[in-house]
Amino acid sequence: MLRLEPRPLASKLWTWASPLLALALTVLIGIVLFAALGKDPVRGLQMFFWEPLKSTYAIGELMVKATPLLLIALGLAVCFRSNVWNIGAEGQFVIGAVCAGGVALLADKTTGGWILPAVLLAGVLGGMLWAGLTALLRDRFNASEILVSLMLVYVAIMVLSYLVYGPWKDPAGFNFPQTKTFEKVTQIPRLMSGSRVNLGLPIALACAALLWVFLFRTRAGFAQQVGGLAPMAARYAGFSSRQALWTALLVSGGAAGLAGALEVAGPIGQLTPYVPAGYGFAAIIVAFVGRLHPLGMVLSAVLMSMFYIGGELAQSRLGLPKSITGVFQGLLLFCLLACDTLVAYRIRWGSARKGQVA
């Protein structure tokens, strides 16, 4: 009989090895899945793990996809470490995109380069505003931030819909639901020609570095996390849980909003009803698989992007269904959570000790 024995100390080895084991398990199940669908498993794995890395263009696309995932995940990490469950990052992403788009639409042919930081700032503020709503309702009314932030996602999508079908519709667009394409001056500069990688990537990496400093080198970051790990101890030490709540939500809202701004001012170049791409939810997986650690999240963001792009390629080159991406992403998270037990428990053979009722 297998049984679980609690370890006296969390295992350092498994803290780092568990995501890798989870990935290995997911890949294994993937191979079985490919074979069951009648496709060559080797080619399948190739689509997911080799093709997205094959050329500079491919790596560039990987980075374009990973940037918003990473940014949102960084913000979510602050939240989850503080035991604040912000599920509504998608809504904050959308509102950030809306605000950024609003500022970008103000530009015309004569606007100077100052508009670009304004666009990004608008995105950050928009995301903060939307997350702030959740924080307010939790702070004042004690309403669960999980449910409020999630409901606000749907509301955010409706706000975007209203704007692109109504007041912000491109007058020269034949009544199609989209704003006009943003002026060149508002678009995020690309890092090199031949690739869509833009300034968003260095921004995201800089944010990761900033987060590392905040979490592990500042008192404020420490206070933030203690609230999540040991609320009683936090109160005893005088760390304000209210401040932790607002900080967590505003930071993650701002991060999601920035990601939204970078998406619309970057690869998309206008506001359309299709801005919500599910990054807010995928980022939850990125955050967990990355262990809520900035370095881990950089790696897991790249991994998730490989799943996305690999899924597309598997569809167009191998005829695999698109939903396989969703299955892998969900599987990865499940396996990770299961493997995480190894951090806190050892597996032992033998029967249960006496006195332990089920």
Added chain:
Amino acid sequence: METYALLFAATLNAGTVLAIAALGLLINEKAGVVNLGAEGMMLCAAIAGFAAVVHTGNDWIGFAAGMGAGALLAAVFGLLVIWLGTNQYATGLALSLFGVGFSAFAGIGYVQEKLPERPQFAIPGLADLPLLGNALFKQHPIVYLTIALCIGLIVWLGRTRTGLVLRAVGESPESAHALGYPVRRIRLAAVVAGGALCGLAGAYISVIYTPLWVEGMVAGKGWIALALTTFATWRPARVLLGAYLFGGVTMLQFHLQGVGVEVPSEALSALPYVATIVVLALISRNPTWIRVNMPASLGRAFHPGS
């Protein structure tokens, strides 16, 4: 007036889905476990139920298949959360995300399928009553079963010994454990039962409510059901009323559009969600009220011997 009778009937129908799922989640939460994977369970149950009816032609087998799918996923969730002690919120989210992806994957071959003709129901005699007949007595049996389920839960939770044990586990698992009750097994049973009911709700959507399969067809109803249990303060009767209220708001949105109300359709579409937020805020406002009604161990793991 006839229109309003029909609107009421449509509300009952729409609310039933939410009510079944929310009552299932209520059982979960009374035992102290939060299962955020409702959406994923409902979707997998929807495709399971749909597929079962396509292959066997029997609705009730479809419902059973849906309940089975929900129970199975809930069991996996339960094992992870109760025995391996994984974080309830994260595991529930994982279940949701996985369920969304897996149901889309499993349902690929069924997108073009049609079910045999859906039967019409009417309670003989009562259905011919003017107004009331249309409003109340032409529903699918499951709608009436849901009301019975609610009453059953009120009786079971409030007046039977097993119901009391469940509530005890939810309030204070340590005390229940000290009294010799198998806390973890009881929690698992509650989780599986809750999953089965979410599964029934999911199957109802794809077999009766909209007899088709399309990925993501649950469209957020699982999350709304979760919200319902909170703002009904974990009381079955309030859950039922809340579900009908929500169903009503959803149907009202289309009714208003059809009548020609000059409000942007997006605002009307957002109405159900805004309503949820408002009610949540109002209900949660009083922390004492919440503390009195919420199962005290909700969301916390239990380890015997710790």
Added chain:
Amino acid sequence: MTDFSKRSVIKLAALTAIAAAALVGCGKKEEPKAEAPAAAPAKAEPLKIAFAYVGPVGDGGWTFAHDNGRKAIEKEFGDKVVTSFVEKVPESADAERVIRDMASQGNKLIFGTTFGYMEPMLKVAADFKDVKFEHATGYKGAENMRTYDSRTYEGAYMAGVIAGKMTKSNTLGVVASIPIPEVIRNINSFTLGAQSVNPKIKTKVVWVNEWFNPPKETEAATSLINGGADVLFQNTDSSAVLQTAEKNGQACLRLGQRHDRLRPQGPPGLGHHQLGAVLRSGRARGA
């Protein structure tokens, strides 16, 4: 009678495009062979065609019709063409990557089947001058990119005429998807057609704000029926509205595919005109 079928318009467009592309393609392929005049002329490589779909192939509507068109091309041209498709490509930044990948994989003719691919296709068309792009229902083009569409409003007018004659309550209900120009065109056409035979009709419109969402479509249809409409017209992509109408004994017309399974009896309506109306009358069943 002229065939209004959306599918045959697409087929026609596809055939024209392929013919044009094949001519260009054949022209290009002559060059390398000129270097080896002694060798027998090699068989021309099959033309690689790729399709980007916005919905699932099984939606029974727009994407389904396109995919049938693709299969018709395969049947018609045999081994002169090799087709492939990617379904559920979102109308967002992802579209550019998918279309660019199609172009770089050697596809010489690429169909983008929805409005939202317009900007991405323009960008890719600029980088792949030797590939021909066909874009559905858009308004921007380039030297190697053209737009195609089908005259759905003509079928909608006919459907309106039928509805106007059939209705007893003089209330017609429309379950509409997204308020883009062609949908509004169809609704207006429908109303004008109905008014031409029955000036008293009123059309009620409910917007689902999505192309394909059966539960929402059911709710919208129910609310229209409850509001007094006895003939429904739909512009959404699933059969939910047809089913709801059938359940309530109302008539329903739609643009798109025929659904033989749903109406085993009943008049054939406009016959095999896919684009025309599918007449479904609960009363005709004798129910």
